[in-house]
Amino acid sequence: MVEPTAMVSAELLERYQTISNATVLGRLLQRGYDKTYMTGVRSLAPGRRLVGRAVTLRYLPSRPDLAARIATGAHGEGFNETPRWQALEALGPGDVFVGDAMGQSTVSTGGDVVFSRIVTRGAAGLVTDGGVRDGHRVVRYGYPVFGGDSTPTVGEPNILPYEVNGPVQCGGVLVWPGDVILGDDSGVVVLPSQLAEELVPECVEHDEIEEALLDYTLERKISPKSFYPFNDETMKIYEEWKKRQS
Numbered sequence: 001m002v003e004p005t006a007m008v009s010a011e012l013l014e015r016y017q018t019i020s021n022a023t024v025l026g027r028l029l030q031r032g033y034d035k036t037y038m039t040g041v042r043s044l045a046p047g048r049r050l051v052g053r054a055v056t057l058r059y060l061p062s063r064p065d066l067a068a069r070i071a072t073g074a075h076g077e078g079f080n081e082t083p084r085w086q087a088l089e090a091l092g093p094g095d096v097f098v099g100d101a102m103g104q105s106t107v108s109t110g111g112d113v114v115f116s117r118i119v120t121r122g123a124a125g126l127v128t129d130g131g132v133r134d135g136h137r138v139v140r141y142g143y144p145v146f147g148g149d150s151t152p153t154v155g156e157p158n159i160l161p162y163e164v165n166g167p168v169q170c171g172g173v174l175v176w177p178g179d180v181i182l183g184d185d186s187g188v189v190v191l192p193s194q195l196a197e198e199l200v201p202e203c204v205e206h207d208e209i210e211e212a213l214l215d216y217t218l219e220r221k222i223s224p225k226s227f228y229p230f231n232d233e234t235m236k237i238y239e240e241w242k243k244r245q246s
Contacts, residue, residue: 006193008053008180010094012200016051019203021182021189027199027206028191038171038188040105041127041146044135050144050183052096052124053193054175056168057087059101059109059130059159070160084110084161091123096181100168101130101159105148108133108155118143127181127188129171130159146183209234212241 016024028036060066070082091097097118099109111133118126118141125144132138135150165177173190175181180191191199209230216237217224227234 006196007178008193008196012196013051013053013094013180015200015204016180016182017049020207021184021186023203023206024182024191024199025189027202028195031195033192035173036190038129038173038190040103040148041129041171041188043183043185044132044145044147044150045139046185048144050096050125050127050146050181052094052181054098054177054179054181055087055090055095056098056100056165056175056177057084057161058163058166058168059099059155060162061102062156062158062160066160066162067156070162082161083164084114087161087164088114088117088121090164091118091121093122093124095123097123097126098168098170098175098181099128099130100170100175101128101148103129103148103172104131104159105129106131106151106153107158108151108153110155112137116141125183127170127183130155144183146188208242209238212238215241
């Protein structure tokens with residue numbers, strides 16, 4: 001088991017609820033993190049915001065000997081202690097189940113009965129680059145669901161759950177246990193946990209500047225082009241906007 005590089009607090013997660021994914025992605029790009037946006041992963045429950053810490057599960061291609069081992073548990077614990085259940089039982093408030101299904105978007109990583117445990121564990125949501133069996137039922141639980149697709153298939157002929165809370169890829173992005181998972185209708189961004197605290201003030205300010213510019217340009221019916229990249233005039237508009245907010 002790999003320990004998270006930094007434990008992100010519930011208070012810090014809450015601050016990211018209203019920060020734009022695009023803003024976080026832009027700040028990460030400035031720091032050289034150019035592979036943090038998942039491809040082939042979309043919201044199956046549009047309109048739901050996801051912010052939480054990654055609890056990871058790595059799937060492997062199916063093989064008879066591996067299937068036999070998992071059917072009894074790695075150490076003979078039995079089916080109820082296999083890796084997928086271990087990952088679900090590891091979830092708590094503020095955590096996100098992240099399933100690495102090797103991008104097999106139509107292959108099930110679990111269905112409504114299995115993923116009901118996300119509700120009863122009080123966790124934040126579900127992300128996988130595989131499929132979600134009976135996804136239309138899973139979304140009824142009310143938490144954010146991101147996946148490659150909804151599917152009627154079962155996963156075991158193609159993939160098998162193998163490792164809990166190790167580094168994985170999901171949607172082509174490295175996810176370390178404890179990383180912050182940010183999901184909205186535009187997709188999923190992975191924020192390395194050790195950067196979460198230092199990025200917050202920058203992201204909040206950036207979103208506020210853009211809100212100030214929108215207010216300013218819409219009211220005057222002018223183009224925002226002269227205020228990008230942010231410059232002295234941009235900051236003047238922002239400072240005046242902040243005064244009006246206080």
